[in-house]
Amino acid sequence: MRAMPAPIEPLRWEGAVPGTLWILDQRKLPHERVELRVEDVPTCCEAIRTLAVRGAPAIGIAAAFGVVLGAQRGRDLVPAVEAAARDLAASRPTAKNLFWALERMKKVASERGATAQRLLDEARAIHEEDRQMCRAMGRHGAAYIADGANVLTHCNAGGLATGAYGTALGCIYAAVESGKSVHVYADETRPLLQGARLTAFELKESGVPVTLLADNMAGFAMQRRKIDLVVVGADRICRNGDFANKIGTYSVAVLAREHGIPFYVAAPGSTFDLELASGSQIPIEERSPDEVGSHAGKRVAPHGVGAWNPAFDVTPARYVTAIFTERGVIEAPSEAKVLAHFGAR
Amino acid sequence: MRAMPAPIEPLRWEGAVPGTLWILDQRKLPHERVELRVEDVPTCCEAIRTLAVRGAPAIGIAAAFGVVLGAQRGRDLVPAVEAAARDLAASRPTAKNLFWALERMKKVASERGATAQRLLDEARAIHEEDRQMCRAMGRHGAAYIADGANVLTHCNAGGLATGAYGTALGCIYAAVESGKSVHVYADETRPLLQGARLTAFELKESGVPVTLLADNMAGFAMQRRKIDLVVVGADRICRNGDFANKIGTYSVAVLAREHGIPFYVAAPGSTFDLELASGSQIPIEERSPDEVGSHAGKRVAPHGVGAWNPAFDVTPARYVTAIFTERGVIEAPSEAKVLAHFGAR
Numbered sequence: 001m002r003a004m005p006a007p008i009e010p011l012r013w014e015g016a017v018p019g020t021l022w023i024l025d026q027r028k029l030p031h032e033r034v035e036l037r038v039e040d041v042p043t044c045c046e047a048i049r050t051l052a053v054r055g056a057p058a059i060g061i062a063a064a065f066g067v068v069l070g071a072q073r074g075r076d077l078v079p080a081v082e083a084a085a086r087d088l089a090a091s092r093p094t095a096k097n098l099f100w101a102l103e104r105m106k107k108v109a110s111e112r113g114a115t116a117q118r119l120l121d122e123a124r125a126i127h128e129e130d131r132q133m134c135r136a137m138g139r140h141g142a143a144y145i146a147d148g149a150n151v152l153t154h155c156n157a158g159g160l161a162t163g164a165y166g167t168a169l170g171c172i173y174a175a176v177e178s179g180k181s182v183h184v185y186a187d188e189t190r191p192l193l194q195g196a197r198l199t200a201f202e203l204k205e206s207g208v209p210v211t212l213l214a215d216n217m218a219g220f221a222m223q224r225r226k227i228d229l230v231v232v233g234a235d236r237i238c239r240n241g242d243f244a245n246k247i248g249t250y251s252v253a254v255l256a257r258e259h260g261i262p263f264y265v266a267a268p269g270s271t272f273d274l275e276l277a278s279g280s281q282i283p284i285e286e287r288s289p290d291e292v293g294s295h296a297g298k299r300v301a302p303h304g305v306g307a308w309n310p311a312f313d314v315t316p317a318r319y320v321t322a323i324f325t326e327r328g329v330i331e332a333p334s335e336a337k338v339l340a341h342f343g344a345r
Numbered sequence: 346m347r348a349m350p351a352p353i354e355p356l357r358w359e360g361a362v363p364g365t366l367w368i369l370d371q372r373k374l375p376h377e378r379v380e381l382r383v384e385d386v387p388t389c390c391e392a393i394r395t396l397a398v399r400g401a402p403a404i405g406i407a408a409a410f411g412v413v414l415g416a417q418r419g420r421d422l423v424p425a426v427e428a429a430a431r432d433l434a435a436s437r438p439t440a441k442n443l444f445w446a447l448e449r450m451k452k453v454a455s456e457r458g459a460t461a462q463r464l465l466d467e468a469r470a471i472h473e474e475d476r477q478m479c480r481a482m483g484r485h486g487a488a489y490i491a492d493g494a495n496v497l498t499h500c501n502a503g504g505l506a507t508g509a510y511g512t513a514l515g516c517i518y519a520a521v522e523s524g525k526s527v528h529v530y531a532d533e534t535r536p537l538l539q540g541a542r543l544t545a546f547e548l549k550e551s552g553v554p555v556t557l558l559a560d561n562m563a564g565f566a567m568q569r570r571k572i573d574l575v576v577v578g579a580d581r582i583c584r585n586g587d588f589a590n591k592i593g594t595y596s597v598a599v600l601a602r603e604h605g606i607p608f609y610v611a612a613p614g615s616t617f618d619l620e621l622a623s624g625s626q627i628p629i630e631e632r633s634p635d636e637v638g639s640h641a642g643k644r645v646a647p648h649g650v651g652a653w654n655p656a657f658d659v660t661p662a663r664y665v666t667a668i669f670t671e672r673g674v675i676e677a678p679s680e681a682k683v684l685a686h687f688g689a690r
Contacts, residue, residue: 030647154561185653188637188646190535190559196638196646204647212637212652214535215561216499216593220658223595248561250568254603255596292533292557293541295640301533301541302375302549307557308530313565 004177004206007164010058013065013124017116018072021065025052026160030201041070041084048091048098051192055161056235056271057130060097063088064123067105071116081109081119093283094244094312096236100270101126130163133268133326134170141171141231141266141324147180149228152218152256154187155246156198157233157266167233167266169202171324176208184210185227187218189246191291191309215248222259230256234267234323239344241317241333242279243267247310253319262321269325274344277335279314287311349522349551352509355403358410358469362461363417366410370397371505375546386415386429393436393443396537400506401580401616402475405442408433409468412450416461426454426464438628439589439657441581445615446471475508478613478671479515486516486576486611486669492525494573497563497601499532500591501543502578502611512578512611514547516669521553529555530572532563534591536636536654560593567604575601579612579668584689586662586678587624588612592655598664607666614670619689622680624659632656 014020021038027050028034036052038044044066047053053062067084074080085102092098108114108122145151151172158169165173175182184203189195196212203210213221221227230252237243243265256263276282292307294300301307323330323338330341359365366383372395373379381397383389389411392398398407412429419425430447437443453459453467490496496517503514510518520527529548534540541557548555558566566572575597582588588610601608621627637652639645646652668675668683675686683689 031644187561188535190533190561193640193645196640200646200650204650210650212634212646212650214592214637214654215559216532216535216596217653217655217658219596219599220592220655221653223658226653247559247565251561251564251596251600254564255599258599258603289557292559295643298641298643299376300538300641301545301557305545305549305555305557308562308566308571309559310562310565313562313568 004173008159008202008205009164010053010160011062011065013120017068017120019120021069023047023053023062026054026198027052029197039069040073041066041087044069045087045091055156056095056097056233057162057167057268058160059092059095060101060270061127061130061163063098064101064105064126067102068116068120068123071109071119077114077116078109081106092285094235094285096273097270127163130268131165134162134165134167136326137167137266137268137324138165138170138174140329141264142174142178144264144322145171145175145180145182145229150183150185150226152185152187152221152227152230152252153199154195154232154249154252155189156194158199158202160198160202161233167268168231169199171231171266172208173206182208184208185213185221186210187213187215187248187252189248190215194246218252219255222255222261227261229262229264231264231266234265234271235312236282237267237272237323238276238278238282239274239338240278240335241320241323241338242314244279244282244284244312244314247313250313250315253315257319263319264322264324265320266324269327269342272338272342274339274342279316282314284314285311349518353504353547353550354509355398355505356407356410362413362465364465366414368392368398368407371399371543372397374542384414385418386411386432389414390432390436400501401440401442401578402507402512402613403505404437404440405446405615406472406475406508408443409446409450409471412447413461413465413468416454416464422459422461423454426451437630439580439630441618442615472508475613476510479507479510479512481671482512482611482613482669483510483515483519485674486609487519487523489609489667490516490520490525490527490574495528495530495571497530497532497566497572497575497597498544499540499577499594499597500534501539501547503544503547505543505547506578512613513576514544516576516611517553518551527553529553530558530566531555532558532560532593532597534593535560539591563597564600567600567606572606574607574609576609576611579610579616580657581627582612582617582668583621583623583627584619584683585623585680586665586668586683587659589624589627589629589657589659592658595658595660598660602664608664609667609669610665611669614672614687617683617687619684619687624661627659629659630656
């Protein structure tokens with residue numbers, strides 16, 4: 001067993017109620033570690049919208065605490081929670097965890113004798129459960145990572161994207177903790193470079209060897225047999241196993257299948273949307289073309305040239321070797337297997 | 346017929362011998378148009394190595410003029426040409442056109458009564474022939490681009506990469522000149538962003554509508570039926586039709602086949618290396634990891650994190666629908682068809 005450094009956490013609550021949400025500003029990583037003080041719902045929405053906090057599970061946790069921020073300021077609990085949930089739900093459209101967390105918070109607010117303190121307890125529970133789910137998921141996924149494996153991942157599905165520890169990176173951390181040697185290839189993940197900025201940062205902090213790739217290099221790395229398996233996170237998984245994740249995931253999945261490389265998804269139950277039959281129903285956020293045409297405030301493309309900037313894509317289930325959840329593993333996912341996994345039929 | 350603006354040219358020779366090579370510094374595009382004055386071989390090598398001039402045909406032309414620079418300074422023509430050719434050959438390893446142009450120049454230098462003026466004539470001929478080849482290739486390729494087509498291209502295979510007009514973009518320009526409406530999706534092409542900086546620039550200057558994509562978006566664009574065909578350039582084509590081109594081309598080719606989208610390559614005869622049986626024999630340049638760890642000159646990844654940075658990849662011929670050359674079209678390329686195309690057996 002190998003001890004890992006204390007995990008990086010993307011947010012924390014300070015005090016009871018009224019209290020303060022502190023969000024590690026991921027836009028500034030890896031060069032600066034700055035925490036944002038978040039004391040009201042608009043600031044929380046802005047932090048989610050601008051990706052100061054990102055990653056489906058972390059967005060869910062941030063939104064849960066965001067509801068507490070609304071509740072601790074409002075005179076009437078239920079209307080305050082409803083208003084906060086409505087604003088937070090509009091911050092980003094794709095990650096299921098956001099809506100899942102808001103539903104949990106609204107349910108607590110609707111209970112007899114609900115208080116802001118009770119809402120804080122629920123948000124803390126969501127946070128702590130996510131940590132536990134990541135650990136459990138990591139143990140399930142680690143069994144699929146051989147000693148000496150070269151693992152490709154896309155975007156950041158690590159501690160920064162969750163309560164702590166991570167989904168896809170949680171599987172890698174668990175493999176390393178069990179004594180395996182693992183080397184990670186990290187896609188840089190344009191346009192916002194979560195792979196180069198966040199995944200490389202986390203892995204370096206954890207002492208896991210990492211090599212950065214431009215996104216367009218993954219196919220050639222597979223052709224040259226540099227990659228043994230792929231593991232990524234997810235923002236929303238449909239009941240047939242189709243899933244949305246950071247733009248570029250679909251291309252990686254097609255390339256992995258072309259090369260006979262296993263392609264795994266790691267995500268907690270809160271990422272599943274069993275109401276959606278297939279991936280075509282997932283709303284895909286499109287962000288500003290400037291994110292593609294510019295970098296770090298500097299325009300790269302000629303002025304006046306437009307861009308298409310979907311923040312996510314959809315990978316059909318047929319490309320997925322297995323999904324790791326806190327409950328176990330869904331191999332070759334299908335509607336029947338997904339529903340059975342959650343005891344939902 | 347639609348008139349196009351005067352084509353952008355990446356280099357020009359001023360004077361006779363001794364004369365000066367002026368190279369448009371593509372590292373500064375699209376925001377600044379600066380010409381580099383090149384009066385000796387080391388400066389020419391440096392311009393090629395640092396991508397002030399890039400694109401397989403343009404590198405070949407620059408190298409031909411580079412030989413003239415060596416010859417016009419040397420006291421003895423043959424040793425001066427040999428030294429210049431040796432240095433220029435070491436500037437970049439992958440593009441065949443570089444070595445092809447140097448062979449032509451050395452052959453002229455070896456002829457009885459060779460002079461620097463005769464070498465300049467040959468370099469000018471190489472330049473002019475490339476312009477003509479691009480026009481011919483464009484006519485052949487344009488027949489494969491339907492009115493209203495959405496065309497994906499990767500990197501820059503335009504006027505800036507050639508004597509003028511371009512290979513892949515030449516096909517698009519010819520289609521537009523023949524009256525067709527064409528919309529281009531341009532992969533930004535990390536790490537050096539030739540798509541965002543150069544292809545978007547050229548197309549905008551030419552009045553051809555262009556939408557920029559991060560490289561990892563091409564697969565999703567195909568899944569959502571936004572792309573009708575792909576056309577790219579090449580740096581070296583083997584006699585079986587396998588070819589090297591800018592890193593990321595292979596991924597685009599795999600994705601195109603997965604979606605049943607035609608994938609075309611446009612390249613002049615000078616890009617073919619009939620001595621190489623297959624793509625595994627092509628030397629692939631690996632450049633500094635800093636190009637991946639940085640974006641637009643600014644460090645993005647944590648310091649100390651390494652990267653893999655192959656500048657090119659190899660696409661097997663089985664992914665290629667057709668190759669356009671100045672001589673015509675090689676559909677479903679194979680060794681027999683490539684050799685027959687060049688009358689080489």
